[in-house]
Amino acid sequence: MDLGVARNLKISQLRLISAIAEHGQIRLAADELAITQPAASRLLADTEQNLGAKLFERHPKGMVPTLIGRALTQRAHKLLVELRDLSRDLHELKSGEGGTATVGAVTGAAVGFVIPAINQLKATSPKADIHVNVEASEVLVRDLIGGKNDFVLARLPPDFNANEFELMPARTETVKLMVREDHPLARATEVSIGDLTHYEWVMQTHRAPIREAVDSAFLQARAELPTNIINTTSLLAMIAVLVSTSAIAPLASEVSDLLIGNRVGAKLSVLPVKRPIVLTPYYLLLVKGRQLSPIANRLRALVNAELNRGSRR
Amino acid sequence: MDLGVARNLKISQLRLISAIAEHGQIRLAADELAITQPAASRLLADTEQNLGAKLFERHPKGMVPTLIGRALTQRAHKLLVELRDLSRDLHELKSGEGGTATVGAVTGAAVGFVIPAINQLKATSPKADIHVNVEASEVLVRDLIGGKNDFVLARLPPDFNANEFELMPARTETVKLMVREDHPLARATEVSIGDLTHYEWVMQTHRAPIREAVDSAFLQARAELPTNIINTTSLLAMIAVLVSTSAIAPLASEVSDLLIGNRVGAKLSVLPVKRPIVLTPYYLLLVKGRQLSPIANRLRALVNAELNRGSRR
DNA sequence: TAAATACATACCAAATTTGATATGACGGAT
DNA sequence: ATCCGTCATATCAAATTTGGTATGTATTTA
Incomplete structure (x- = not known):
């Protein structure tokens, strides 16, 4: 460096x-x-x-x-x-102190598998010290290697050596483009990504996988990139912008499903884009040869079970 | 140090x-x-x-x-x-480069005033480089002093000297305890904080003002603190836990209002606690004598206008 | 006008750092 | 058994750092 x-x-x-x-x-x-x-x-x-x-x-x-x-x-x-x-x-x-389980997950995986697993663990061990990091894959994997995360649900960035990790069953994550329920495009039957250039956007900055996936979708459609963008990593800020403007926010499909699903029921809509925007698959990653604390091992097993319950997509 | x-x-x-x-x-x-x-x-x-x-x-x-x-x-x-x-x-x-506006805000202020102001600024200057940091007051004020934020909407932590800042009209923020819509206590007409000790909680770790306000409410009610807690700073993780368990999450009232308000309509409820949990007031803070970029000045003026539009509480 | 306060410069000496080369120890591979 | 690869130790010399005291300069205050 x-x-x-x-x-x-x-x-x-x-x-x-x-x-x-x-x-x-x-x-x-x-x-x-x-x-x-x-x-x-x-x-x-x-x-x-x-x-x-x-x-x-x-x-x-x-x-x-x-x-x-x-x-x-x-x-x-x-x-x-x-x-x-x-x-x-x-x-x-x-001093031999500091025993926690720290799990990192990309947003969709956090919602879809990690939170349910933590809920199960907490049912039997309510006082376990659990920390959840919801970040981009690059950060998660780097922190995994660096020992900050015990294990992660993340994509494997290209310049990392897969042989260093134990990888568990793959998952594919897609991006949904969210708008408020009464957005001009909310009832469109189909939209092309190129049609969206001149709308406002609210999303993470460059190098976040979602941002790169969105940029890539524009490029593949040979369309101009949007320029009217609010940069934030805060989901709260995104929701606040979505419901008060005509902005579009790209969110992982698990996040989108959670927000507009029956349990939360947020008044947001997903734009029906012609070509789905797909992120690269993510994995449950551990560093080979590394020992985890008992609590981290239990949590890993529960996350694994959650992953195996859902059918492959 | x-x-x-x-x-x-x-x-x-x-x-x-x-x-x-x-x-x-x-x-x-x-x-x-x-x-x-x-x-x-x-x-x-x-x-x-x-x-x-x-x-x-x-x-x-x-x-x-x-x-x-x-x-x-x-x-x-x-x-x-x-x-x-x-x-x-x-x-x-x-090189004379790097001109941005960076505003920091506690969660409620971000939702209530900063996002609307940014939306207005973006209407006339869509390409302005705006960054929003949503953090705890201590972090925001420290970063303000350190020059990382141009101005902030935050509480003034006790060990900071008020004379160093220009302070704008005060705001009081309250904490709402959120549960899923069909939580056992969702239709309660009134609950005491002490009744909530043995429920699951999902919230930020100690030293976050919301966490301290909640702890303080328990102490003032002479009730035991909850021990079944998932620690996370991620709003997404909190929502996911709320809708899938009987957990309680303390959120700033502006966040709560946004989520359950008509525009988002999330299926969450606010527990009617006898004694409101109040956070200390927050302010629009600038460091005296510091010059801001033109874009930061405009954003500050817009935030100020937003603050002055709402009536004092 | 003199005193006080705050920062800057010059010079000194001791200690430490920095990086080299030469070589040794240890374990694995052939 | 020998060779190879990796890390460790010893020694050396040059350069740099570190902190001091003494003193100077500029501005403000009384």
């Missing part, structure tokens, strides 16, 4: 940047770092030279971040939080 | 840890860092000594992360991504 100018940064520099932004004075920041004011001044100057940018404007009564300084301060803060959490993780793991 | 053992970490160590985990061999990791294998071996050994933990098990054919090593690898990766993004930010800002 190319870190650019950040490759030479030091944690002390991040701490200084963050402390100056917080206190507004380098003298106070120096105190926090337990160094003298001249040492802090030089450290800041060195940092600015390394980065090639002025981070703070100097004033008689202290310092104020520049625009770049604000951006850097925000990043520095995130980094420091991450470092603190790294220490905490380390401490907890050394 | 106390970084614990992480205070002495170096970026080269993070890169090494991440590269070893990725490649499985220290020789290949050394290649990636452009250092010799013995240098990498010593760097790893020094890192393990500093952290007081073994990160990798050595084998004749390479290395495998230990449990602690997996956790560290995941953190290291996050840190490296953050550093890369720091460099990218810096590069973009130096």
Whole structure:
């Protein structure tokens, strides 16, 4: 991974940047770092030279971040939080604490299989510490490899080696284009993706599989991509936009089915597009050779059973 | 901020840890860092000594992360991504690029005011680059201070200094307890929070304001806290659990209103609790003295207008 | 006008880092 | 038994870092 100018940064520099932004004075920041004011001044100057940018404007009564300084301060803060959490993780793991089951799933799989399995597990073990991550496959698989998820229901991104994983029965996921119930196109008998270019859209940003699947559908239809788009990952925001505008939102079919199904009954409709928009299949993935906690193993077995109950599509 | 053992970490160590985990061999990791294998071996050994933990098990054919090593690898990766993004930010800002409007809002405010304002902005500037962060207040305010959000609709957490902000008209947010439409308690005329201890719950983890408000309501009623809880931040997961179990989910009243209102019409009900569960008021917050981009200023004005249209509560 | 406050620069010395080469230990493959 | 591949250790030297003290500059305050 190319870190650019950040490759030479030091944690002390991040701490200084963050402390100056917080206190507004380098003298106070120096105190926090337990160094003298001249040492802090030089450290800041060195940092600015390394980065090639002025981070703070100097004033008689202290310092104020520049625009770049604000951006850097925000990043520095995130980094420091991450470092603190790294220490905490380390401490907890050394103590033999921290036993949870963490399962990751793409949205459809979360709704269709993971939640039911968790509900079953909770029936017998109501106090089990279960965490559900609903994310894109790339994030899920990377986190699986990185040990953050115990197992995941996700697609296998192309640049990952399938041999590293145990894969369970495949599932195919499709995308439904949602609109509000009284949308101009809600009662259309059939629409082509190309007809939808000039509508408003609300969806995740680029690189989300759903977004790529939608972009791909436009390209395959040789149609222009939409440009009137609100970017958000929040389902809530999407629903709010859908019911108050003529926007279109692409959602996984399991999500769509949940929302407009009898149990929830949201007043949304699915556009009948000529060619279904299909996402690549997803799998229950585990890393070969990795041991799971007993609770994670039980949850995996329950998810597996849920997958096997439904017929293949 | 106390970084614990992480205070002495170096970026080269993070890169090494991440590269070893990725490649499985220290020789290949050394290649990636452009250092010799013995240098990498010593760097790893020094890192393990500093952290007081073994990160990798050595084998004749390479290395495998230990449990602690997996956790560290995941953190290291996050840190490296953050550093890369720091460099990218810096590069973009130096080039005069990167003009967006980023608004943060708690869930109710997002639904009630931000989405409508964005819809209006989009009507005249459909290609404006707008980002919406729906998070807890503490995250939003911290990110506001850190420059990540241009402005936010959030509560002011107690340990923040109100004088740093421009505050706009206050709003009070209440929590509604949601259940599926045919829940045993759905038609109750009145329930006490204490009656709900032994039901299943699905909600965010501790420290989320909604979770704290719910915990507080139980404590004020001198009732036991529920223990049968599924932890998730995903609204989708909550809805899925609600419609398939007898679980209760606390949601902001604006979210609740959106879901069960005429426009969405989800088959959920609100439990009529005797004492309303109230969250602290939230505000439109900006940092004093900070300049916003023109698009961010316009969005703020529109949000302000939305706030002023509704009557005070 | 003098004092106080805040940041900047110069210089110094000790400690640490950084990366190399040379070589050893260990386990697996042939 | 030998060779190969991978990781570990020892040693060295150059460069860099780290933090200090002393002092300077600029602005504000009393």
